[in-house]
Amino acid sequence: MNVIFNVSNHLIDNTESLAEEIVDGVLYSMKLEIPLWEKEQAIEMYIEFINFLGDSLIIEEEKIPETLVEWSKNNAARQVSPKGKISEILVRYPPTREIFTDIMTKISIDFGLTLEDYAFIIKRINNMLDISLNETVFAFERLSDEYKEETQRELAELSAPIVLIKEGIAVLPLIGIIDSYRANHIMEKIVPKIAELQIRYVIADFSGIFLINSDIARHLHQIGQMLNLLGIQTLTTGLRPDLAKTIVNSGINLSEITTFANVKQALESLNQ
Template sequence: MTLVLNVSNHLIDNAESLAEEIVDGVLHNMKLKIPQWEKEQAITMYIEFINFLGNSLFIEEEEVPQTLIEWSKRNAARQVSPEGKISKIMVRYPPTRDIFTDIITNISIEFGLSLKDHSFIIKRINNMLDISLNETVFAFERLSDEYREETQRELAELSAPIVLIKEGTAVLPFIGIIDSYRASYIMEKVVPKIADLQLNYVIADFSGILKIDIDIARHLHQIGQMLDLLGIQTFTTGLRPELAQTVVNSGINMSKITTFANVKQALESIK
């Protein structure tokens, strides 16, 4: 127990130099360059990590410092982007384990620790690193889901803007790929906005649509029916042959849809 106490005191007394050794070792082994602020943040975290480790050698429960959890979450947050990859963070854990193992092995030899005590410390370190890794992955998945939902919502807003042309008349240009999420968004968010504008005519322009499937065609037809129920006359423009074929295949009766080649023609029909 005295030998473990000596190791505990050594870890606490030398936490800063050991933290710097760990961070420098990982960066060197991976040939990795990071901003100075990120390096300092990592050193600060490992100082607390080592202090916590030193103090925990006499505690049976395996816990981790909150700083480690927050640091892991921040690492995940920095990777949440269209190009971000969680693997950039995960690949740092194996060399970190190796360096920790080498440091603790040298300390164990220096203080004459038994193999059992040495193994105990290594297991505790690995447990802390495993929790950090799990927190990083969980945070990345949660933040990525939130990012995708926000991006999807923003794209849905852009996919069907309401463009006022003149009093009582607006163009609803569908842009990009209309999927089930965007179709639902148009139904739930865009149609109420159209109703609030007290329009008489809406020109649904499909010239910016890349493709639609049969289910989406039915969704869009339902949107047109909702506008009709609101007393708003709907015209369809820009329906290319391949899109028209999809509409026909969906079972929608085209004879009940007022169509024009383009927005200009639709506007000219409105007196």
């Protein structure tokens, strides 16, 4: 235990140089270049990591510094974007373990640690890194789900904007790919808003839709029926042959729908 005590003091007394050695070693082995602020943040985290490791060797406490947890979560947060990949963070862990092992091997030789003591320290390091790895993955998954949900909400709002043409008349341009999420958004958010605006005629323009399936066609038909029940007449424009075929295949009778080739024709019919 006296030898372990000496190793503990060595780690605590040399935290800064050891932290820099770890960070520089990982960057060199992976041929990575990162911003100075990110490097400094990593060094600060490893300073606390090594301090905590040194203390834990004496009190034999298998916990993890809160800074390491936060650092792991922040790493995940920086990768949450359309092009972000969690693999860019995870690939740093194997070289980190290797460099830690090299450092502790040298220290073990210098201090004459037994194989049992050496294995104990390596196990403690790997446990802390495993917790960091788990925190990174968990945070990435949670933040990714939140990001996707927020993106879905934003896209849903953009995919069906209400465009007021004149008093009592609005165009509802349907844009992009209408999925079940966006169809529900129209039903739950757009339809009540149309009713609040006291609109009498809604021109649902399909010319901007890339693709719909039979289920979505039925959803959109239900939305039209709901508007009719509210006393709002729905006119449909921009139905391409492929969209019309999907609607027919879904069991919807096109003869029940007032259709026009484009928005201009629909407006002209209302002005007669």
